[in-house]
Amino acid sequence: MIKKREKKKFKRKNIKIQNIKINDIEKFEEEDIIEEKRAEKKIIEKGKISKKANLELKKGRILEVKSNYQCLVGVENSKVACSLSGRLKQLNLKTRNIVAVGDYVNVDFSDIPRIEETIPRKNSLSRFSEDDFQTEIIIAANIDQVVITSSFKEPKLSFGLIDRYICAAEINEIIPIICINKIDLADNLEVVKMKMEFYKRNNFIIIYTSAEKKYGIEELREILKGKETVFSGHSGAGKSSLINLLQPGMDLRVAEISGYSKKGIHVTSSARLLEWNFGGYLVDTPGIKTFGLRREDKDKITRVFPGISELVKECKFKNCTHTHEKDCEIKKAIEKGYFPVERYDSYVRIFESL
Ligand SMILES: Nc1nc2c(ncn2[C@@H]2O[C@H](COP(=O)(O)OP(=O)(O)OP(=O)(O)O)[C@@H](O)[C@H]2O)c(=O)[nH]1
Ligand SMILES: [Mg+2]
Ligand SMILES: [Zn+2]
Structure with missing residues (x-):
């Protein structure tokens, strides 16, 4: 391409040329503009990648x-x-x-x-604010599995929250592990297990623990060995307490549940990545109140919601949302008593919230 200065010279020199065609000049001007734009873009791009010299x-x-x-x-x-x-x-x-x-x-x-x-992330466990713009809040990046830390009581067990975690985990190729802590507060463990039957039947990993009575800790440790795991759940469920027990000396801060609301008081204030002495890493995170899913993932929820992934293959319509469609395998499973109505209600709540 002819440089701008040369082009000007060219125009000056040729000013005396009589038979100059107007469209030739127009062509030059057009090229000038293109070149200027290109230079402008270069400056912007340069700014994006410009780094100090001699970086270490x-x-x-x-x-x-x-x-x-x-x-x-x-x-x-x-x-x-x-x-x-x-x-x-x-x-x-x-x-x-x-x-x-x-x-x-x-x-x-x-x-x-x-x-x-x-460096680009392999994946992340993220939740989304429920407002119009859906801000992403990354809980942790580049992880293998999430321990969905719930407590049997104080704060009360929320299956809806477990469902949301499972959906987010499946979409991001993170293994969900359901941990029911504080089982020392349950009068009857069998009753708790019965409530978890649906997840067990669908082959989810479920661990029952008590940080208070040091129950289930060995079993949990086996699952964590050599993996990168994030602990997430309601405030006060016992994430930091469990981590302290899994590796004495971690000394993460834990605090009493508030007597009035029986809810946690957000003791852990920022997420921390730590190394296990038995291999692998963990992220202790602050408790969450709500877990919003990404609106763009709405159609994925119809396939990854717990218990649905196996049945969905048999739905008559390939893109069945399991709501208004006829010949829906999920609805048949509900009628047969195989798919609990409460879980279906949870599915519809999530689906409609998006
Ligand atoms: N009874 C009983 N109490 C427990 C158990 N695990 C933890 N707690 C208590 O629950 C309270 C909250 O525990 P934390 O470990 O701070 O909970 P957390 O999930 O880390 O809470 P945040 O950091 O706020 O998200 C503390 O008073 C713990 O002693 C348990 O298995 N049984
Ligand atoms: Mg904590
Ligand atoms: Zn269906």
């Missing part, structure tokens, strides 16, 4: 995200406090999670440690 990059993993993008990053067996490069902060992402616990990043050590790059 080392790969690390986000252990904790504090306010103002201050992160604790695990780099070569040490914990390093890092800030986030201005360039990353400027990235206008749909989520407010430029970095999340469990993310892999490149840290520049040439000056004060600074996160320069984020």
Whole structure:
């Protein structure tokens, strides 16, 4: 392409040419505009990737995200406090999670440690706010499994919440593990187990624990060995208590349930990635109140909801939503008493909420 200056020279030199065709000049002007636009774009792109010279990059993993993008990053067996490069902060992402616990990043050590790059996530366990814009809140990134930590009582067991966790986990290829803690508060364990029958029949991993009575801890540890697991659930369900028991010395803060509401008081305030001494990693997370699913995943819910994935193959319509359709295998299973009405109601509630 002819440089702008040369083109001007060309125009000046040829001004005396008599038979100049008007459309030739137009063509040059058009090229000028295209070139200017291209240069503009280059500057923007350059800004996006421009980094300081002489970076000393080392790969690390986000252990904790504090306010103002201050992160604790695990780099070569040490914990390093890092800030986030201005360039990353400027990235206008749909989520407010430029970095999340469990993310892999490149840290520049040439000056004060600074996160320069984020490495794309394998997956994440995320919940979504229920407002119009559906902000994503990443609970943890790059994980194998989630321990859906529930308590039999105080706070009360919520099957609807378990269903939501299972859906989110299945969509993101995370193994869901249902943990029912505080079974010491149950008068009769058999009654609890009967309530869990549906999930058992559908081959979900279910563990009954009591951090109080140290029950089920060995069994839980076996499942966690060598894996990367996030503990999530209502505040006060006992996530931190269980982790402390699984590995004495973790000394995570736990606190009494509020006497009035029988709910947790959000003792764990930010998610933390820690290493097990028996192999693998864990993320302890703050308790949640609600778990909103992603609206764009609505059609996936019709296939991944617990108990539905096996039956859905037999539904007459390929994209059956199991609501208004005839010849729906889920509805037949309800009639036969095979699919509990309560779980179907939970399905419809989730489906309609999206
Ligand atoms: N009875 C009984 N109490 C338990 C059990 N596990 C935990 N608790 C109690 O429940 C309360 C809350 O436990 P935490 O471990 O702080 O709960 P958490 O899930 O980490 O709560 P957040 O950090 O707020 O999300 C504490 O008072 C624990 O002692 C249990 O198995 N049985
Ligand atoms: Mg906690
Ligand atoms: Zn159906």
